[in-house]
Amino acid sequence: MAKPQQHHLVGMSDAAFYRVLLFFLAPAVIVYTTFSIYPLLDTIMNSFYDRQNDGSQLYVGTANFVTLLTDTTWSGPFWNAFWNNCKFFFIHMLVQNPIGLALAALLSLPVLRFRSTYRTLIFMPTMLSVVIIGFTWQLILSPLWGIAKMFLQFFGLGFLFGPWLGIESTALITISLISVWQFVGIPMILIYTALLAIPDELIDAATVDGLNQFQAFFYVKLPLIWPTIGLVSILTFVNNFNAFDLIYAMKGALAGPNFSADIMGTLFYRVFFGNQLQLGDTSMGSTIATMMFIIILCGVMVYLFLIQRRMQRYSF
Amino acid sequence: MRKPASAFAVHGILALYTALALAPIILVIMNSFKAKRAIFNTPLQPPMPWNVDLIGYYKVFGDSSVGIYYLNSIAVTVGTIFFTLLFGAMAAWALTEYRFRWNTLLALFLSIGIMVPIRLGSVSIIQLVSDLNLINTLTALVLVYTAQNLPLSIFILSEFIQQIPKDLREAGRCDGLSEYNIFFYIILPLLRPAMATVAVFTMIPVWNDLWFPLLLAPTGGKQTITLGVQQFLGQYITDWNAVLAALSTAIVPVLLLYVIFSRQLIRGLTSGAVK
Numbered sequence: 207m208a209k210p211q212q213h214h215l216v217g218m219s220d221a222a223f224y225r226v227l228l229f230f231l232a233p234a235v236i237v238y239t240t241f242s243i244y245p246l247l248d249t250i251m252n253s254f255y256d257r258q259n260d261g262s263q264l265y266v267g268t269a270n271f272v273t274l275l276t277d278t279t280w281s282g283p284f285w286n287a288f289w290n291n292c293k294f295f296f297i298h299m300l301v302q303n304p305i306g307l308a309l310a311a312l313l314s315l316p317v318l319r320f321r322s323t324y325r326t327l328i329f330m331p332t333m334l335s336v337v338i339i340g341f342t343w344q345l346i347l348s349p350l351w352g353i354a355k356m357f358l359q360f361f362g363l364g365f366l367f368g369p370w371l372g373i374e375s376t377a378l379i380t381i382s383l384i385s386v387w388q389f390v391g392i393p394m395i396l397i398y399t400a401l402l403a404i405p406d407e408l409i410d411a412a413t414v415d416g417l418n419q420f421q422a423f424f425y426v427k428l429p430l431i432w433p434t435i436g437l438v439s440i441l442t443f444v445n446n447f448n449a450f451d452l453i454y455a456m457k458g459a460l461a462g463p464n465f466s467a468d469i470m471g472t473l474f475y476r477v478f479f480g481n482q483l484q485l486g487d488t489s490m491g492s493t494i495a496t497m498m499f500i501i502i503l504c505g506v507m508v509y510l511f512l513i514q515r516r517m518q519r520y521s522f
Numbered sequence: 523m524r525k526p527a528s529a530f531a532v533h534g535i536l537a538l539y540t541a542l543a544l545a546p547i548i549l550v551i552m553n554s555f556k557a558k559r560a561i562f563n564t565p566l567q568p569p570m571p572w573n574v575d576l577i578g579y580y581k582v583f584g585d586s587s588v589g590i591y592y593l594n595s596i597a598v599t600v601g602t603i604f605f606t607l608l609f610g611a612m613a614a615w616a617l618t619e620y621r622f623r624w625n626t627l628l629a630l631f632l633s634i635g636i637m638v639p640i641r642l643g644s645v646s647i648i649q650l651v652s653d654l655n656l657i658n659t660l661t662a663l664v665l666v667y668t669a670q671n672l673p674l675s676i677f678i679l680s681e682f683i684q685q686i687p688k689d690l691r692e693a694g695r696c697d698g699l700s701e702y703n704i705f706f707y708i709i710l711p712l713l714r715p716a717m718a719t720v721a722v723f724t725m726i727p728v729w730n731d732l733w734f735p736l737l738l739a740p741t742g743g744k745q746t747i748t749l750g751v752q753q754f755l756g757q758y759i760t761d762w763n764a765v766l767a768a769l770s771t772a773i774v775p776v777l778l779l780y781v782i783f784s785r786q787l788i789r790g791l792t793s794g795a796v797k
Contacts (some may be wrong), residue, residue, distance in 0.1 A: 237672065
C-alpha cells in the first residue's frame with residue numbers, strides 16, 4: 207500500500223468527489239450546527255460573561271457559577287431545584303422502571319393472548335402531550351370534581367384524600383407519579399423488545415431443567431437484559447433532568463406551592479425569562495443551562511464508562 | 523402459562539393496568555359531551571341523550587383559533603419530517619457510502635445530539651432566531667426541530683443503508699448513473715420502510731412539544747395546537763365544559779393516528795433504534 211486511498215469511486219476527480227460530499231452532507235451539517243451545536247456552545251460561553259445594562263458582555267470567569275452555588279438568593283433556589291429534580295428522578299427509577307419491567311415480563315410470556323392489544327393500550331398515554339396529561343390529572347385530582355375522592359371512598363380509603371397538588375409535601379411526588387403513569391410505556395416497550403430477542407431454546411432449556419416461569423425470569427432472562435435496563439436508566443436520567451413541560455403545565459413557571467415542585471427546567475425558564483418576582487437574566491439563565499448540561503454529561507459519562515463497559519453483551 | 527389459574531392472574535394484572543392507563547383519558551372524553559350538572563353529579567356515567575351538552579365544543583371551535591392552531595401543528599410536523607428525512611438520508615448515505623478523512627469524526631459530531639438535549643441551548647436559540655427575524659414564525663420551529671431530530675434520523679438510516687446490498691449501487695455506477703441519481707433513484711426508494719419509522723419517531727415529540735412553541739412562537743396566531751390548548755386552558759380554567767372539550771379536541775386526533783400507526787410505531791421502537 208503505497209498511498210492511502212482517498213475514496214473508492216473509480217474515475218472521479220477529487221474535485222467532483224468533494225462536490226458530491228458537499229451536496230449530501232452540507233444541508234444536515236449546516237442545520238444541525240447552526241441550530242443545535244452552536245447554541246449549545248454559545249450558551250456555555252455566555253455563562254462566563256455578564257451582560258451589562260448597555261447590552262455589552264463582560265467576561266467574568268466563573269463568577270456566575272460561584273454566585274449560583276454560594277450567593278444565598280441564587281443557591282437556595284438552585285439546590286432546591288436540584289434536589290427536587292433528584293427526587294423526581296428517583297421516583298421514576300423506583301416506580302416507573304420496575305412497573306415497566308414487570309409489565310414487559312408479563313407481556314413477553316409465551317402464548318399470551320391479546321398481547322398486542324395490551325401493549326398498544328398501555329402505551330397510549332405516552333403518545334399524548336404532557337400538557338393534556340397534566341390538565342387531565344389536575345381535573346381528576348381536583349377536590350371540586352371529586353373523582354379521586356370517590357375512587358378512594360369506594361375502597362373505604364376516603365380519609366386518605368387531600369388536595370395533593372396544592373400541599374407542599376405532596377405536590378412533587380404527585381406530579382412525579384403522574385409522569386410515571388404517562389411514560390411507563392417507554393421502559394415497558396424497550397425491555398419487552400429485549401426479552402423477545404432472547405431465544406426460546408434458552409427458556410425451554412431452563413424449564414426442562416425444572417425452573418418455573420418466575421425462576422426462568424429471574425435467573426435466565428433478567429441477567430440477559432441488564433444492558434437494556436442500563437439504557438432505560440440513562441434515558442430516564444436525561445429526560446428527567448431536562449423535564450419542564452409537565453410541571454409548567456400543571457403549576458406554571460413558579461412551580462408552587464412555595465417552589466416545592468421546582469426542578470432545573472422550571473428554574474431555568476424562570477431565571478431566563480423572568481416572572482413577577484424577578485427580571486429575566488440571560489447570563490444566569492445560561493449558567494443554569496450549563497449546570498444542567500454538566501449534570502446530564504456526568505450521567506452520560508457514568509453510564510458510558512462505568513455501567514455500559516462492565517456489562518456483558520450477549521449476542522444470539 | 524400452562525395452569526389456567528396463573529393465566530388468569532396474568533390477564534387480571536394486565537387488564538387492571540390497562541384500565542389504569544385508559545381511565546383518565548376515557549373519563550375526560552366522556553364528560554366533555556355532558557352538561558355541567560352531569561359532569562359533577564354523575565361523572566362516571568357515559569353521555570346519555572338526557573345529559574348531552576356540546577357547549578364546550580361550541581366554545582372551543584367558536585371562540586378560539588383552534589383550526590389555525592391545528593394547521594400550524596400540521597405544517598410544523600410535516601415540514602420537520604420532510605427535512606429530517608431528506609437531509610438525514612443524504613447525510614447517512616454520504617457517511618456510510620464514501621470514505622473520506624473526517625468520516626468517523628463527523629459521524630461522532632452528528633451523534634452528539636442524540637444524548638445532549640437541544641433545549642439546553644435555548645438562550646442562544648432565541649437570540650439566533652430573533653437575529654434572523656424568525657420569531658413567531660413556523661420556519662423557526664421547523665429549523666430547530668429538524669436540528670433536534672437529525673442525529674437520531676442519521677443514526678437509524680445509516681443502519682438501514684448498510685443493509686442494502688452493495689451490488690445495487692455498483693450496478694448503478696456501471697450503468698453510468700451519477701452519484702446523485704444512485705441516491706435519489708436507487709437508495710431513497712429502498713429506504714422507505716426505515717423512513718416511515720423515523721417519521722413516526724419524529725412526529726410525536728414535535729406535535730407534543732410545549733417548550734419551543736412557548737419560546738419561539740408564543741403569539742401572533744402561530745401557536746401550535748399543544749401551546750394553543752395550554753393557553754386556552756389557562757384562560758378558561760373554571761369553565762369545565764370548555765376545558766374538557768379542549769382536552770378531548772387535542773386527544774382524539776392523536777389517538778386516532780396512534781391506533782392507525784401503532785403497528786408501525788411499535789415495530790420502529792422494537793427494531794433499529796435501540797439495539
